Amino acid sequence: MAKSLLIISRQAPWSGPSAREALDIALAGGAFDLPLGMLFMDDGVFQLAAAQQPASLQLKDLAANLxxxxxxxxxxxxxxxxxxxERGLDPASLSLPVEVLDDAALAALIGRYDQVVTL
Amino acid sequence: MKFAIAVFSPAHAPSSRRALRFAEAALAGGHQIARLFFYQDGVHSASANVVTPQDELDVAAQWRAFIEGNQLDAVVCIAAALRRGVLDATEANRYQRPAVNLPAPWELSGLGQLHEAAQVADRLVCFGGD
Amino acid sequence: MTTLHVISHSPFGDNRLASCLRLLGTDDAILLCGDAVYALRAGTAPQQLLQTARLQHRLFALAEDAQARAIDSTLAEAVDYPAFVELSLRFDKVNSWL
Incomplete structure (x- = not known):
């Protein structure tokens, strides 16, 4: 059976290619039909904030990839x-349908996956 | 046991050297390395154009020697490498760039190679940051 | 499944260690390397955090990094590279906080 992989994305979206490159790992794995999960934490949750306008920085929106x-x-x-x-975001208004997990649930989540990559 | 080792930092970062020492210890311990995968700024660890002052440790050269000496599969993510100017002859020609800085033993390929290595390995170990 | 968390950033001005401690499973362990070994400096907030997290036999530090930074702590067990490799196999997976 294929090994499951959890990708933890901790990077804010507009501070270089890091957030996009974490997403690319997920998208590449998805194309191979691997059991994948993605967790946004720390500044990574800013990737899910609504109504962002990266065009003002001449940056491509991450929304399409997300x-x-x-x-x-x-x-x-x-x-x-x-x-x-901590970052004053409303979990109900995030740009993707995500499961909101507390610390204990996060520990259990990480425990369930075969492999974890934190970027 | 089989390791997949992913490097996310350039040769001048402590974590690139740490990854190399870990990889050496894994082989010395009788383990195998399914693949080395270089992603994000880790593609700079594969650059043949790194020039280290003579009295400092040349981690890029050590990576090259380690990979060649042990005939390891060392893949550099093509998308991350292009973005950072790490090109093999094919890509330099394709994009009409003046320099090639990724000769053998390195191989440019896609992120699928990271997933494949992670699938066949017993452990995926990533190195990056400070 | 158990996880070996590897942290290499200094805890001063970076939240990786704090985040890691929040979601650390009861059988998980932490390996400090690079600037993360500064967390072991006596009398500091990060060291306090590690102490209260009750990580007996679950906290490791890469010996060369501790030595280079003049960190001498009994809080973490010092490991060399062969022991790092062995640790990565003792736990079911390795989660490096890049």
């Missing part, structure tokens, strides 16, 4: 409740 996750088979999307609250 929206593509379910289409690439990456259906398990999670967000860290602590990180969301």
């Amino acid at each position: 929206q593509a996750l379910p289409m690439f088979g990456v259906e398990k999307l999670f967000v860290c409740a602590h990180s969301v609250a």
Whole structure:
């Protein structure tokens, strides 16, 4: 059976290619039909903030890549409740349908996956 | 046991050297390395154009020697490499760039190679940051 | 499944260690390397954090990094590279906080 992989994205979206490159790992794995999960935590939750306008920085929007996750088979999307609250985001208004997990649930989540990559 | 080792930092970062020492210890311990994969700024660890002052450790050269000496599969992510100017002859020609800085033993390929290595390995170990 | 978390950033001005401690499983361990070994400096907030996290036999530090930075702590078990490799196999997976 294929090994499951959890990708933890901790990078804010517009500070270089890091957030996009973390997403690319997920999209590449999805194309191979691997069991993948993606967790947004720390500044990574800013990737899910609504109404962002990266065009003002002449940057390509991440939204298309984020929206593509379910289409690439990456259906398990999670967000860290602590990180969301700490950054004043409303979990109900995030740009993707995600499961909001507290610290104990996050520990259990990481435990369930065969492999974890934190970027 | 089989390791997949992913490097996310350039040769001048401590974590690139740490990855190399880990890889050496894995082989010395009788383990195998399914693949080395270089992603994000890790593609700079593969650059043949790194010039290290003579009295400092040349980690890029050590990577090259380690890979050649042990005939390891060392893949550099093509998308991350192009973005950072790490090109083999084919890509330099394709994009009409003046320099080639990724000769053998390195191989440019896609992120699928990271996933494939992670699937066949017993452990995926990533190195990056400070 | 158990996880070996590897942290290499200094805890001063970076939240990786704090985040890691929040979601650390009861059988998980932490390996400090690079500037992360500064977390072991006596009398500091990060060291306090590690102490209260009760990580007996679950906290490791890469020996060369501790030595280079004049960190001498009994809080973490010092490991060399062969021991790092062995640790990565003792736990079910390795999560490096890049």
